[in-house]
Amino acid sequence: MTEEIRADYCIAGAGPAGLVLAAKLAVTGKQIVLLDQGPRYSEADRAAALRRGVGTLNDYADYNDDASDATVTPHSSAEPEGQVVDWRAQRQFGVGGTALHFEGIMGRPRADDLNVKSLYGYGRDWPIGYGELEPWLLRAEQEVGVSGNDDNPYVSPRSGQFPMTGHAFSYFDREVFGPALTRLGITGHSCARAVPTEPYRGRSECLACRACKFCPSGARYSPDRVHLPLIDGRENVTILPGLSIRQFETDPTGATVVAAHAVRTADATPVVIGAEQFVVALGGVETPRLLMLSELGNMGGQLGRRFSDHVHPYVTFDLGHHAGSRLGFETMSTDHFREHVDRRQENTFWMLGSPAMDWFPIGVEAARWSTREDALSLDALRESIPRMVTLSGMVELEGNGVIELDPDTLDAFGSPVAKVTMALSDRDRRAPRRMGDAAKEIAEAMGVEHASAITPPESGLGYHPSGATAMADSPDDGVCDRDLKVFGLSNLYAASSSVFPHLAANPPTLTIIALALRLAAHLEGRLAA
Amino acid sequence: MSRSEWKRREFVKVLLSLPLGYAVGCTQESGTTVQDSLGKLVIALGPWSDGEREQAEEFVGRFLAAEHLVGLYIPESNGLIRSLANRFPDGTMSVGQLDLATLSAEERAFALQLVEQLYSLIEVRFYIANEPRWGVCLGERTRYTRAPA
Numbered sequence: 001m002t003e004e005i006r007a008d009y010c011i012a013g014a015g016p017a018g019l020v021l022a023a024k025l026a027v028t029g030k031q032i033v034l035l036d037q038g039p040r041y042s043e044a045d046r047a048a049a050l051r052r053g054v055g056t057l058n059d060y061a062d063y064n065d066d067a068s069d070a071t072v073t074p075h076s077s078a079e080p081e082g083q084v085v086d087w088r089a090q091r092q093f094g095v096g097g098t099a100l101h102f103e104g105i106m107g108r109p110r111a112d113d114l115n116v117k118s119l120y121g122y123g124r125d126w127p128i129g130y131g132e133l134e135p136w137l138l139r140a141e142q143e144v145g146v147s148g149n150d151d152n153p154y155v156s157p158r159s160g161q162f163p164m165t166g167h168a169f170s171y172f173d174r175e176v177f178g179p180a181l182t183r184l185g186i187t188g189h190s191c192a193r194a195v196p197t198e199p200y201r202g203r204s205e206c207l208a209c210r211a212c213k214f215c216p217s218g219a220r221y222s223p224d225r226v227h228l229p230l231i232d233g234r235e236n237v238t239i240l241p242g243l244s245i246r247q248f249e250t251d252p253t254g255a256t257v258v259a260a261h262a263v264r265t266a267d268a269t270p271v272v273i274g275a276e277q278f279v280v281a282l283g284g285v286e287t288p289r290l291l292m293l294s295e296l297g298n299m300g301g302q303l304g305r306r307f308s309d310h311v312h313p314y315v316t317f318d319l320g321h322h323a324g325s326r327l328g329f330e331t332m333s334t335d336h337f338r339e340h341v342d343r344r345q346e347n348t349f350w351m352l353g354s355p356a357m358d359w360f361p362i363g364v365e366a367a368r369w370s371t372r373e374d375a376l377s378l379d380a381l382r383e384s385i386p387r388m389v390t391l392s393g394m395v396e397l398e399g400n401g402v403i404e405l406d407p408d409t410l411d412a413f414g415s416p417v418a419k420v421t422m423a424l425s426d427r428d429r430r431a432p433r434r435m436g437d438a439a440k441e442i443a444e445a446m447g448v449e450h451a452s453a454i455t456p457p458e459s460g461l462g463y464h465p466s467g468a469t470a471m472a473d474s475p476d477d478g479v480c481d482r483d484l485k486v487f488g489l490s491n492l493y494a495a496s497s498s499v500f501p502h503l504a505a506n507p508p509t510l511t512i513i514a515l516a517l518r519l520a521a522h523l524e525g526r527l528a529a
Numbered sequence: 530m531s532r533s534e535w536k537r538r539e540f541v542k543v544l545l546s547l548p549l550g551y552a553v554g555c556t557q558e559s560g561t562t563v564q565d566s567l568g569k570l571v572i573a574l575g576p577w578s579d580g581e582r583e584q585a586e587e588f589v590g591r592f593l594a595a596e597h598l599v600g601l602y603i604p605e606s607n608g609l610i611r612s613l614a615n616r617f618p619d620g621t622m623s624v625g626q627l628d629l630a631t632l633s634a635e636e637r638a639f640a641l642q643l644v645e646q647l648y649s650l651i652e653v654r655f656y657i658a659n660e661p662r663w664g665v666c667l668g669e670r671t672r673y674t675r676a677p678a
Contacts, residue, residue: 053663053664057588057591057592057595057650057652058595059650061653081555093646104612150657162675168674170673170674171677200575206670207665207667207668207670208666208668209666209667210663211664214664216664216666217666269613322677323677324673324676325660325673325675325677328674331673355658357654357658357660358651358654358655358660361649361650362648362649362654363646363647363648363649363650363654364645364649366648367641367645367646371641374630375628376626376629377625377626377628378623378624378625378626378644381644382657385648385654386659386677387656505669
């Protein structure tokens, strides 16, 4: 028997966008249904996952490790030129979404990132400018508790201060990375983090547990720890984990969504949710997929097009002396290569450095660098581990990927999964190599004698899917309008990184939350005012 | 294959060819002591010093029990593990150098992969760097700002 639920707002997806939106709309007294395909993780679940990681020597243990395909929808990937995209390791389904395990880096887009097409001739322009977005970025920083300092010369103007000061620089950043950058005329600055340096709205300051994925102290922002408690138990909010939305139903005109059809992941029993307004907040892949499964949102043929992601190159080398300890994350980064780049020709990237010891599986490099002819010096290997350093980055892409339905691969409930095809341009391919070159220069500026022994840059895709339901001024350029309403529909909105017309070199979470706050204001009728 | 198994396979690429889990799986059937041999090898090649045998053995217990290693390995693993372990006297810890020239090609490949795997594990890296155990909240927030001793 089909269960029927009625609400004012139906929000599909309880990640950072969905939860922030629900928390803001809840205070209006309107009836809200918030659903998520994944489970709701308790603090005991978090602790158990961490213990499992320690017990099995697996620091890659994660929340969804034991989840079935009914909870974590698989996807497929084309393989053009070897660029296989695989999110099995990074995807998170559950209340909190990918922010359950994110690193909490809260970078901002620069003003010119929102106008790359008109200024530099690649990617797409955003329909809103930096001046319109910036106040929401500031509110998002306050909402999640971002620590940072006003020391970044590359960032576009801010209208206010960070809610709290940034983390003190680590020994490595203060004595090694920062001075090397300075020698090259580059400024190293604080790395804004959703990790408090002082108690913030009931959260602890960071206690240096160095297991940020699970954040045993509760310091790092996680939507289920910060925004879920704001709506939990409210009479006007119904939270439904373990509910997979399958498609939307429209009225006969096709202009208004009247229902969301879902199934319970436990037993596939159907649930129908009727609402006045619907919001899809399912992340960069599942948001466009749901619209495709519903045959909605493709007025201008833009649904699934111009998909983008970040490339994450990294290099490792032996510093020659102990690189120091780590807080669990980097305290310094540089946006230098987001500004001092000829963007007509080259992509930008963001960069940071760190002792490799506590987060990279460097046994391979350490063993190889300690092998001479027919002997492996284990003494040398052991001495090298604390000396090893990793420089890594986040590289923007032009955004030429495509998401489409894959009729050959079905999810647990019989619907085609999303097929991701990344298409890297020449400039996309050059960027990781350029970061590798920059890393080599920085290593030499650190005094590394054998910078030539630096590992060739390796890179991976698959952390920040975006762009496949982009906001735009017209359906010929995107899927939803500047207020995130899907073109051609009166009451369907999107909220996720999938609405980014262009993904710059900064991590997307702060912007996702900023846009969710802005959407809440729009739905409440406050935006115009 | 669980998702965590997959992640380790993808990220710690050395796991892909380490012929270990199959051997462990065979241990009970054959009634041999391959697990003991493997534990002896891990302790010999690992970083623990003489006074830390108990700590090393506790680690080995978890290393052997880690289910994410099962399924990757080849039938020849048992012989390789035994022959390599027999090269070290009982009780050997923290070997300083491994003479690869005296090893067969298979032994050499196995030993290198085992070392790469072992020293990729965060617990081993933290031990070497004298870091407090992973996931333990230090409270002392300025530790990471200090110059290493």
